[in-house]
Amino acid sequence: MQRTVVVAGGGISGLAACYHLAQSSSAPRIILLEGSSRLGGWLQSTRTEDGAVFEHGPRGIRPVGSVGKNTLNMLSELGLESEILPVPGDHSASKNRYLYVNKALHKLPSGISGLLRTIHPFSKPLIWCGLRDFTAQRGTQPDETVHEFVARRLGKEVADIAIDSLCRGVFAGDCQRLSLRSCFPMLYEAERKRRSVILGMVLAGGEKSHFDSALIRRAKKERWSQWSLRSGMEILPEALEEFLRGQGVQIHRDTPLRQLERTADNRWKITLPGGSIVADHLISAVPAKVLSQLLPRSEEPLAKELCQIEAVSVGVVNLQYDGMVLPVKGFGHLVPSFEDSILLGIVYDSVAFPDQNHRGAPSTRLTVMMGGAWFEEGIGNPDKVSQDQLLRRASEAVMSHLGICGAPTRAIVKLHKACIPQYTLGHWKRTENIFKYLKEQMLPLSVVGASYEGVSVNDCIFSARNAVEKLFQWPQ
Numbered sequence: 088m089q090r091t092v093v094v095a096g097g098g099i100s101g102l103a104a105c106y107h108l109a110q111s112s113s114a115p116r117i118i119l120l121e122g123s124s125r126l127g128g129w130l131q132s133t134r135t136e137d138g139a140v141f142e143h144g145p146r147g148i149r150p151v152g153s154v155g156k157n158t159l160n161m162l163s164e165l166g167l168e169s170e171i172l173p174v175p176g177d178h179s180a181s182k183n184r185y186l187y188v189n190k191a192l193h194k195l196p197s198g199i200s201g202l203l204r205t206i207h208p209f210s211k212p213l214i215w216c217g218l219r220d221f222t223a224q225r226g227t228q229p230d231e232t233v234h235e236f237v238a239r240r241l242g243k244e245v246a247d248i249a250i251d252s253l254c255r256g257v258f259a260g261d262c263q264r265l266s267l268r269s270c271f272p273m274l275y276e277a278e279r280k281r282r283s284v285i286l287g288m289v290l291a292g293g294e295k296s297h298f299d300s301a302l303i304r305r306a307k308k309e310r311w312s313q314w315s316l317r318s319g320m321e322i323l324p325e326a327l328e329e330f331l332r333g334q335g336v337q338i339h340r341d342t343p344l345r346q347l348e349r350t351a352d353n354r355w356k357i358t359l360p361g362g363s364i365v366a367d368h369l370i371s372a373v374p375a376k377v378l379s380q381l382l383p384r385s386e387e388p389l390a391k392e393l394c395q396i397e398a399v400s401v402g403v404v405n406l407q408y409d410g411m412v413l414p415v416k417g418f419g420h421l422v423p424s425f426e427d428s429i430l431l432g433i434v435y436d437s438v439a440f441p442d443q444n445h446r447g448a449p450s451t452r453l454t455v456m457m458g459g460a461w462f463e464e465g466i467g468n469p470d471k472v473s474q475d476q477l478l479r480r481a482s483e484a485v486m487s488h489l490g491i492c493g494a495p496t497r498a499i500v501k502l503h504k505a506c507i508p509q510y511t512l513g514h515w516k517r518t519e520n521i522f523k524y525l526k527e528q529m530l531p532l533s534v535v536g537a538s539y540e541g542v543s544v545n546d547c548i549f550s551a552r553n554a555v556e557k558l559f560q561w562p563q
């Protein structure tokens with residue numbers, strides 16, 4: 088009899104899991120259950136009638152490594168190649184990233200010459216940090232915070248300014264709480280394998296992956312730093328949905344899982360708003376905390392680990408202005424927490440992706456991101472914060488950081504609650520315990536998504552692919 092696999096959560100991880108299941112030669116009956124009225128999770132775009140695109144979630148996807156190449160292959164297979172908007176290596180959005188420190192923008196150094204000179208806000212040439220890295224002792228702990236690691240190897244100033252900002256620009260998180268081992272596994276490995284982390288990273292970058300295609304070769308030749316999609320990132324879940332429907336996958340929106348029970352024959356009875364269904368296997372692509380609340384009492388040890396994986400909220404404000412009003416050209420700027428803990432950074436979308444500007448007169452599109460690990464202390468309870476409050480804060484930042492004083496011609500405010508999981512100290516042990524429990528207890532359950540082994544869109548898609556591959560290897 089054909090087995091039934093239920094996928095919980097229709098974000099990019101759940102859709103990718105269905106995609107890989109449907110592609111398998113022995114595809115099971117696949118049912119996707121999404122709690123909300125739309126698919127895509129945090130991939131959310133607004134497309135206006137005049138042709139402008141505003142991203143409320145991810146916009147820039149990196150093409151590098153196995154995870155980046157795997158996503159490019161998926162785009163090719165879905166027929167989305169003509170939608171790709173690459174940012175080539177020589178583009179200003181690839182070369183220029185800024186920090187806002189001491190009330191001024193500072194371009195981060197790029198290239199060797201930038202490392203030899205003293206560049207504000209740093210007090211000495213960054214080459215000194217490289218030399219320090221060669222002499223630093225190897226860490227002895229199984230994990231340490233990102234800040235501790237970088238302060239030990241590259242110095243406190245780099246940790247306080249550059250790494251603090253980087254963690255805000257990727258995890259919206261606090262580098263004094265985030266785990267080096269889980270957030271930057273390549274740095275962790277580099278320290279274990281080589282004397283110098285910088286050398287380890289350079290050598291790891293040259294490692295070969297088995298993925299190859301014309302698109303991958305093009306991305307390499309043109310040195311894409313990242314890519315986006317012309318009609319907005321939301322076109323990816325839309326294309327996946329169309330593909331999955333064509334493959335006979337049953338997709339149910341507005342169908343949140345309420346409860347999970349184990350049956351006597353090691354299957355799941357899944358309680359839904361209007362009844363229940365039985366699955367031979369469940370792929371969970373919902374946040375870890377959500378899964379922890381669905382599990383039966385018998386799986387308490389698993390639920391305990393899952394519920395410790397917290398996520399932070401981010402206020403996302405998209406603004407559009409008439410004319411080209413930016414004082415600098417680049418990807419955007421980040422703000423270290425000591426400068427302003429609430430304001431994480433501003434993306435200059437119209438620089439990286441000018442094809443998404445509206446038709447007609449030139450314009451500037453910006454995205455202001457706020458809150459993250461500092462949301463509650465700096466802005467308040469995410470359930471009570473008003474859109475006006477976020478818009479006011481974003482407009483003030485645009486004025487003081489970029490000198491843009493006029494009123495925006497368009498503003499869209501979103502509050503994404505618990506949108507970026509935080510891999511805090513000891514996350515590696517929690518995930519190890521989770522995967523060990525699933526294996527030892529032979530639970531018919533796989534967990535995928537941003538809660539576990541990488542928050543980027545690439546990581547989510549790759550985690551889904553790995554889970555499906557493992558599923559077909561397991562003795563049933």
Ligand SMILES: Cc1cc2nc3c(=O)[nH]c(=O)nc-3n(C[C@H](O)[C@H](O)[C@H](O)COP(=O)(O)OP(=O)(O)OC[C@H]3O[C@@H](n4cnc5c(N)ncnc54)[C@H](O)[C@@H]3O)c2cc1C
Pocket residue numbers: 095096097098099100101120121122123125126127128129130143144145146147148149342343344345372373374377401403503506507535536537538542543544545547
């Ligand atoms: C503002 C922002 C900017 C970002 N920028 C980038 C970027 O530039 N590049 C990049 O690579 N990544 C970026 N990311 C990260 C990336 O977008 C996310 O990590 C990724 O989209 C998470 O996908 P997911 O499917 O794992 O989870 P989600 O998108 O959270 O999907 C989970 C799904 O499960 C559903 N669900 C929840 N509970 C239930 C239930 N009980 N039953 C059924 N369904 C349920 C939800 O409705 C949701 O659709 C960004 C994220 C944010 C928030």
Ligand SMILES: C=Cc1c2[nH]c(c1C)Cc1[nH]c(c(CCC(=O)O)c1C)Cc1[nH]c(c(C)c1CCC(=O)O)Cc1[nH]c(c(C)c1C=C)C2
Pocket residue numbers: 147148149184185253255256257258259313418419420421431432433434456507542543544
């Ligand atoms: C200011 C907040 C945020 C900005 N983007 C994100 C947040 C929380 C989320 C995010 N950004 C990136 C990723 C994927 C990481 C990956 O492994 O591919 C995620 C989840 C990409 C990214 N954005 C910036 C950096 C340095 C990176 C890492 C990869 C890379 O080097 O490209 C910089 C950056 N992000 C934001 C701004 C304003 C900014 C400025 C320079 C917004």
